[in-house]
Each structure stands twice: as C-alpha cells, then as structure tokens.
Amino acid sequence: MGAEFQMNTQLSPGIQAMLPLLYAAWADRHLNLKEIHAIRKRAADLPFLDAEDKRLLVAWSDPAYPPARELFQRWHTLVRNGAEQLPPERLASLAELGSLLGHAAEGFAPDRQAFWEAQLPALTELELGLGGVDETTYRSLFPRYDQRNKLQEFTEEASVDPAVLQAILDGPWAEPIARVKDILQRPSFERSILRLKEDYRAQVLAWCEELGREGIGALAFPKAYGGEDDMAAYSVAFETLGYHDLSLTIKFGVQFGLWGGAVANLGTQRHHDKYLQKTGTLELPGCFAMTETGHGSNVRGLETTAVYDHQTRELIVHSPNEDAGKEYIGNALHSRLAAVFCQLIVDGESHGVHAVVVPLRDAKHELLPGIRVEDNGYKLGLNGVDNGRIWFSQVRVPVDNLLDKYGGITPEGQYYSPIENPSRRFFTMLGTLVGGRVCVPRAGLSAAKTALAIAVRYGLRRRQFAADPLKAETLILDYPNQQRRLLPLVAKAYATQFGLDYLLHRYIDRKPEDMQEIEAMAAGLKAYATWFTTAAIQECREATGGKGYLAENRFAELKADTDIFTTFEGDNTVLLQLLAKSLLSDFKKSFQEDGSFAVLKYMGRRMTTIVTEQNPFTIRQTDREHLTSRTFYQAAFEFRARRLVSTLAQRLRAYIKEGESAYAAGLRCQTHMIEAAQAWVEALVLEKSLARVDALASGHPAKALLKKTVQLYALHTIETHSGWYLESDYITGQKSKAIRKAVDVLCSELRPDAATLVNGFGIPDALLAAPIALY
Structure with a gap:
C-alpha cells in the first residue's frame, strides 16, 4: 500500500502526514489567522518535518495564495484514498489519517511504525487547534463516517452502558416500546417540513392509519375487538410516539384514547360491538367533543343539551348559543362520529353531563344536517392535528347512542343510574377518562x-x-x-x-x-x-x-x-x-x-x-x-x-x-x-x-x-x-x-x-x- 501512495505523489512523508490537516484547513477556501498560526507555529517543532517541508507548509498556508483547484483536488484524492485504508477500529480523525499517510509514504516500514504512532498526540493537538472542522469535511474524507467516532467527541470514560439505563427506564414495557420505535423508523414515517396545514394533516392521518393497521391504536381495547387489553402498552406506545412527531401523538391519542376510550369506558356492549373494532383500525374516525368555548375546565357547566323525546325514542342534541360550540376538538375535520358531552334532560329534569355518540358526516365525508364544523386554523404548534369547532342544531340521534354505563333511559322513558348521587356519578364518569x-x-x-x-x-x-x-x-x-x-x-x-x-x-x-x-x-x-x-x-x-x-x-x-x-x-x-x-x-x-x-x-x-x-x-x-x-x-x-x-x-x-x-x-x-x-x-x-x-x-x-x-x-x-x-x-x-x-x-x-x-x-x-x- 505504501508503494501505491508513493507512485501517486512526489510528496515527502512529513508533508503527507500534514496533508489531511491542510486539506481541512482550506476546505472552506479560507484560512483564518488562528489556523495559520496553529499550523506554522506547531510545525516548527514536529520531528518528521525537514526544512523543505516547513518551507512548503508556509507557502501552502498563505491566505493570499490559496491552492489551485487542481492541487486541492489531488490533495482530496490522496487523503480520501488513505482514509479508505484506515483500520475500521480507528477514529475518523485527521491525526489518525496523517499518521497513516506518513507511515505509508515510507512503504509501511516496520521499524517506523512506532515512530508514526508516537506522532499522534502532536497531530491531534494540531487538529484540535484548527478550531473545529466542519462535519461535511469529515464526511467527504471518511468512508463509513457514521460508524466512527469523530475526534471531537473526547469525553471521559462513562461508568455505565446506556443500554443498562434504557432497560431500567423501559422496565416491563420494553417490547411495545421497541415495537413502536421500529415502526417509526420505516421510510413511510420519514419527517419533512410541511408548511401547509392541509398537507401536514394528511401526512399525520396516513401515519395514524398505518399505526391502526399495525394494531398499535387498539392496544388498550378488549381482545374481542382486535386489541390486547393492555392499557400500559398503549400508554408507552403513546409516549414513544412523542419522540417522532407530536401532532401524530395527539391525533393518535384523540382517535384511540379519547374517542375510543369514551366508547370503551362509558359505553356498554352494544356500543363496543358497533364501534370499537373499526375505531381501533381507524376505519371509523371519531372525536371527543367535551370542551366548549364558554366552558373549558368547568365541565359541569357545559351548555350543550341532549333532550330526550320519548315519543320517537331520540335524543335531541343542541348548542343553545355560539359559546356552547365545542372548541378545539381534535380530529374534527376527519371524523365521522363524535362523543358529545352534554347536559342530559329527561322529562324536563337535568341529570348532569353525559356522553352521546353523534354522527357528523356520511360515508362520502359530507356534513350531516344540523352539524356545523369550522377549522380552528393555524395554531402555535401541532398544525398536523385537525382541530375544529362544532355546533349542533336540533340534531336527533337514537337513544341507544347514549353511552349509558353510568346513566341511561329505560324503555318507559325514565332515567336510571347505578350511582344515585349525581356528584359522585359525575366524577365517576370523568374518572374513567383519567387515562389522558x-x-x-x-x-x-x-x-x-x-x-x-x-x-x-x-x-x-x-x-x-x-x-x-x-x-x-x-x-x-x-x-x-x-x-x-x-x-x-x-x-x-x-x-x-x-x-x-x-x-x-x-x-x-x-x-x-x-x-x-x-x-x-x-x-x-x-x-x-x-x-x-x-x-x-x-x-x-x-x-x-x-x-x-x-x-x-x-x-x-x-x-x-x-x-x-x-x-x-x-x-x-x-x-x-x-x-x-x-x-x-x-x-x-x-x-x-x-x-x-x-x-x-x-x-x-x-x-x-x-x-x-x-x-x-x-x-x-x-x-x-x-x-x-x-x-x-x-x-x-x-x-x-x-x-x-x-x-x-x-x-x-x-x-x-x-x-x-x-x-x-x-x-x-x-x-x-x-x-x-x-x-x-x-x-x-x-x-x-x-x-x-x-x-x-x-x-x-x-x-x-x-x-x-x-x-x-x-x-x-x-x-x-x-x-x-x-x-x-x-x-x-x-x-x-x-x-x-x-x-x-x-x-x-x-x-x-x-x-x-x-x-x-x-x-x-x-x-x-x-x-x-x-x-
């Protein structure tokens, strides 16, 4: 290998050893005063440079006379060829490369190996003295750059393998965490900056659909509906999505955690049979319509009503004023259904806040009569989430759409609940959603x-x-x-x-x-x-x-x-x-x-x-x-x-x-x-x-x-x-x-x-x- 190097250049061993540093110093086509000073001052003490080498270094480090393009390209070729011969266990370092080139110029003489290894500290000091070489320069020189540690990564010896700490943090949930990480590293999940919210929302929806097909969204659902009955796995999956894209995280949470969670936790078997399977695959997109413009944290004071009509066995869902519109509802523009939280009124008496499933759109994604949806528009962040406002104008739905685990209506038109105390019932219903x-x-x-x-x-x-x-x-x-x-x-x-x-x-x-x-x-x-x-x-x-x-x-x-x-x-x-x-x-x-x-x-x-x-x-x-x-x-x-x-x-x-x-x-x-x-x-x-x-x-x-x-x-x-x-x-x-x-x-x-x-x-x-x- 040394002979091959000698055939390609007339440079001395000392100059070949300095060539990677010279190339890096000129890579941006400009040497600063510090770099000039470092190269010239330190070169005077280097034992492998003779008088002619030092004269040449002074000439090649003169900012008034940058190397010609052809010369610079020859430097790059020689240094790159040398980098390809660098043993894989060595650092992606200009100093390591310089030591190799100096030794190669002497035909890899065995008796000179120790000498060139001894020059590493001086070459390393010079490299660090350059003030930080641009990463693109290293990438242009070193094959398998990402498999090597750059010289700049000098840190003390760590006391613990990071994998040991990761095992502690992942705990019993290492498998679902690894599973989600593998999915997120697929080419289909590659991130790009999408300035238009419509493009970004479409990308996030596609990601959610892929997670649905992989069964990640349904992790917390019962096995009978395609899930794994594993709330812990769902939680750590949600957490892991936070490493990728937070719009994806939130939309995932709205679809599978809030909408799906409302059906699973507040509904009964007929609701589970009707909605959960398709919710878990995102064939049936839904949203969670609780917050109102006029009532954010005060859920008990929500103004949307669901009045029971016993003659038709229907609930009439209505927004009595503009401020009663549901506000900041995630998935509002993609959903076909909503879990709407409203005051349930039966025979003129209010029984507090309950959730009702209300269809928003038909199979062609057209809004249904009585439904008004407005886009919240651009936000400070999370622009991949389709937040919107929703109003209801005398929308009739079957009484079976009432999520009635904690309160329902009998065939005779009477309200009933397994929890008699209204306050305890209210907090029990909200408590089932504490998973968020x-x-x-x-x-x-x-x-x-x-x-x-x-x-x-x-x-x-x-x-x-x-x-x-x-x-x-x-x-x-x-x-x-x-x-x-x-x-x-x-x-x-x-x-x-x-x-x-x-x-x-x-x-x-x-x-x-x-x-x-x-x-x-x-x-x-x-x-x-x-x-x-x-x-x-x-x-x-x-x-x-x-x-x-x-x-x-x-x-x-x-x-x-x-x-x-x-x-x-x-x-x-x-x-x-x-x-x-x-x-x-x-x-x-x-x-x-x-x-x-x-x-x-x-x-x-x-x-x-x-x-x-x-x-x-x-x-x-x-x-x-x-x-x-x-x-x-x-x-x-x-x-x-x-x-x-x-x-x-x-x-x-x-x-x-x-x-x-x-x-x-x-x-x-x-x-x-x-x-x-x-x-x-x-x-x-x-x-x-x-x-x-x-x-x-x-x-x-x-x-x-x-x-x-x-x-x-x-x-x-x-x-x-x-x-x-x-x-x-x-x-x-x-x-x-x-x-x-x-x-x-x-x-x-x-x-x-x-x-x-x-x-x-x-x-x-x-x-x-x-x-x-x-x-």
Whole structure:
C-alpha cells in the first residue's frame, strides 16, 4: 500500500502526514489567522518535518495564495484514498489519517511504525487547534463516517452502558416500546417540513392509519375487538410516539384514547360491538367533543343539551348559543362520529353531563344536517392535528347512542343510574377518562428527553474558546455554567419518569376505592411534568445557541408543539388546585377520624421535626455527607409538603371563621394551594425515584450513577426553594450556600456520564434527527 501512495505523489512523508490537516484547513477556501498560526507555529517543532517541508507548509498556508483547484483536488484524492485504508477500529480523525499517510509514504516500514504512532498526540493537538472542522469535511474524507467516532467527541470514560439505563427506564414495557420505535423508523414515517396545514394533516392521518393497521391504536381495547387489553402498552406506545412527531401523538391519542376510550369506558356492549373494532383500525374516525368555548375546565357547566323525546325514542342534541360550540376538538375535520358531552334532560329534569355518540358526516365525508364544523386554523404548534369547532342544531340521534354505563333511559322513558348521587356519578364518569392525564405527561416528557439529548450531545461536540491558541478549544459541556443549565434537567427527567411510572402502575392496577387518590395524583403529575417539559426545552434551545434556532435541529417544533401540553387535559393551575383540595380533604379526614389522637399526633410530629430537623446544629450543618444523605433531603421534601398543607388548612379555617365563604377563602389562598400541591408532587417524585434505585441489586452497574442523579434532583429542587426554607428556619444562609456548592459538585461529577444519561433515554438517532446531535 505504501508503494501505491508513493507512485501517486512526489510528496515527502512529513508533508503527507500534514496533508489531511491542510486539506481541512482550506476546505472552506479560507484560512483564518488562528489556523495559520496553529499550523506554522506547531510545525516548527514536529520531528518528521525537514526544512523543505516547513518551507512548503508556509507557502501552502498563505491566505493570499490559496491552492489551485487542481492541487486541492489531488490533495482530496490522496487523503480520501488513505482514509479508505484506515483500520475500521480507528477514529475518523485527521491525526489518525496523517499518521497513516506518513507511515505509508515510507512503504509501511516496520521499524517506523512506532515512530508514526508516537506522532499522534502532536497531530491531534494540531487538529484540535484548527478550531473545529466542519462535519461535511469529515464526511467527504471518511468512508463509513457514521460508524466512527469523530475526534471531537473526547469525553471521559462513562461508568455505565446506556443500554443498562434504557432497560431500567423501559422496565416491563420494553417490547411495545421497541415495537413502536421500529415502526417509526420505516421510510413511510420519514419527517419533512410541511408548511401547509392541509398537507401536514394528511401526512399525520396516513401515519395514524398505518399505526391502526399495525394494531398499535387498539392496544388498550378488549381482545374481542382486535386489541390486547393492555392499557400500559398503549400508554408507552403513546409516549414513544412523542419522540417522532407530536401532532401524530395527539391525533393518535384523540382517535384511540379519547374517542375510543369514551366508547370503551362509558359505553356498554352494544356500543363496543358497533364501534370499537373499526375505531381501533381507524376505519371509523371519531372525536371527543367535551370542551366548549364558554366552558373549558368547568365541565359541569357545559351548555350543550341532549333532550330526550320519548315519543320517537331520540335524543335531541343542541348548542343553545355560539359559546356552547365545542372548541378545539381534535380530529374534527376527519371524523365521522363524535362523543358529545352534554347536559342530559329527561322529562324536563337535568341529570348532569353525559356522553352521546353523534354522527357528523356520511360515508362520502359530507356534513350531516344540523352539524356545523369550522377549522380552528393555524395554531402555535401541532398544525398536523385537525382541530375544529362544532355546533349542533336540533340534531336527533337514537337513544341507544347514549353511552349509558353510568346513566341511561329505560324503555318507559325514565332515567336510571347505578350511582344515585349525581356528584359522585359525575366524577365517576370523568374518572374513567383519567387515562389522558396519565398519558399526556409521558409524551411531553419524551419531548423534553429529546431536547436534552440534543443539547447534551451538542455540548459534547461544540467547542468554544481556549486559553492557549495552540490547544483545543473547550467543549461547551465542560463549562460549569453549561453543566448547571443541563444536568439538573437531565436528573429531573429521570426523577419525573420514575414518578410517572408509579402513576401508570397505580392506574393499571386500580381498584374503585383508589380512584380518587389516582385522579389527584394524575392531576398533580400532569401539571408538574408538562411544566418541566416547557422549561427544559426552552433551556436546551438557549444552551445550543444559534444552531438550536434552526428548524432542522427540532427545538422550534418541540417548543411550539408542547406549549399546549400545559393547558390541555386540564389547565395546570386548575389541576394543582384539584390536587390541593384532595390533600386538604385527606388532612381534614385524618383529624375527623382520629379525633384528639390526631391532634396529639400532629403536635408530636411538629415537636419531632423541631428537635431533629430544625435544631440549631442541623440547620447549620454543611458537610457533604449530610447534604447528600437521604436522611436530609427526603426529610426536607416531606417537611415542605407537610408544612404547606397544614398552614393552608389553617389559613382557610381562619378566613371561614371570620365569615368568608369557602369559595372566597379559596381564592385568597389560591397561590398557597398551588405551592402545596407542587410540594406534594415533588415529595412523591423523590420517594418513587428512591424506591426505583433501592429496587436495583446492590451490585447493579447503574445503581451508583442513578443514586447520584437522584441526589442532584433533590438538592437542586431544595436550592430552587431555598427562599422558602430560609423563611421557615429549616436552613441557614450558610447551609443554603453549601447546598448550591453541592449542586455544582454533583454536576461536575456527573459530567463524565452526561452522554450516558441522555443516551440511556433510548432515542434512536433516526428519531432524534437533529444534525447537531448526530455523531
């Protein structure tokens, strides 16, 4: 091989060794001063260059005289030929290639092999001194570029295989997750930027139809209707779609989760027989028409009516005014049927909100009489979802279209329900649809993970600034501030996942008596996770600078598409108030059931906290062993959650005692309620994260890494609330500073595993897709 190289060039071994660097430096047809300085200064000390070599290098690095096109092409040919001979285990590195070419020029003399291998550090320093070579230059030189790691990817040795972390995160659902990922990597799911909403919607519909044909949409349906009776598999499928396209995720959820879920959970066998099979394959597209323009979160106040006409055995569905139109209904333009939530009126008496199946279009997709549908038009994001408004004008449907699992009409025209209490019936009906609040934050978290993977991987490639112009510039993830911006978010992503996994397990294994607790938990976690999603994506966009602003690197779509996650499936502020009310009910109930013993227990716990956690020594304790101990941070989380609920109860009681109504008192304490609910969610997330780490065997390779990751989540969260802890005399200013320093140290200690942690999310490169994140 060396002889072949010699026949193709008259260049010396030293110049051949420098040729890959010269080619890369000139690849953009312009050498900057730093590159000139690096090449000339360092070349003076290279042992394999003689005086003639150095003279030639000075001439070829003169910006006033760029190499002729023919000469530059000869360089490319020689370097490319050499790259094809580079052993497959070697890096896609200009230095590796230069060492090979220098040795080849000497005929691969065995006695010179050690010499040329010894030149690698100097050549590597020169390569890094070029200030970052464009990726297209590497691709033009190296065959199988994607199978090699570029030189720029210098990172410390990771302590864990990312596949080990992925196995922990996927848990018992690895098979359906892998199944969906395989489908999403088919050529038919290739993404492209479709500016017109009509084109984008058509693409998303085609994707949904393919998922329907593959049986993914019907996963939660009974086996008799083509499903697998596996709500957990459906949930993780929904979550996995979030790595690909969020318009697809939401349309999938509307068709199979909301419309299909309404039929499955609120209907009876005749509805299942009629609709579920074709719903699961998307032969029968449907929508979920609950929200109204005038009533969003207040479902009990919906104005659409369904009046029973006993003479014809029909329900007359009607929108009494413009604001009673169904608003933001996903699948509105593609659907043939709608599950319409309306006030059921029988014999002049309202029996509260029920769901009725109302046909919207015929087999030719023409709107039926009495139906008006308007396109919501372009939105901030999710423009692949066909959101619309729907109004009904005296639309008659058979009484059998009433989804009557929890309330129906007898042949004699009488209303009946297995649940006598109207309020309990209402919440039971809504509770069957809590699956949406279980699934939505999982898809949102997938978007956050995507953003974090892109930002961290970019931080391990992008270099900026150096103390020595002849040294490599610093990887941006090596800057402490960049670690501070990203690594606590990575830790929070893991902790949030563990919290959401616990919720999914509870929901799958639910019993009727557990539903109130599960609903409250789902409300809190949905709010917590989706607010985290929007904050994490924004931070990642900023952390990637101008590159992150390019549409190709996906932050634009991730930001726009997830923004609505904080307000659909329940506005986050409203959901946290719902959780807070549940916490207050539990707090009140514990006192009512235990009487004076509960008061003694409460006071005893207060005293214990003062003695063990708020004593003068502990609130000032700043050593690392204490700060990173589970005893400290778990107690701090529990103290905050407990104190906020108890002081909230005291404030409400005081206002009511002064003569204010419960509603007015609640308004005065609204921000307190939200803080208390968030603190409770944080304590839950920490508890379930610790439980997941505890469940790993003592010798598990990921246990130590995950323990430190959870520590970072815990201390960073305490740091975020440091003002509250200071006001509550739980820590001193000195301890607050120590916690901030401990967060810095944990970030630096997790830096070597940063790539491992984000690769542990298990997002295939084909789905990650952002060029700045791909090696």
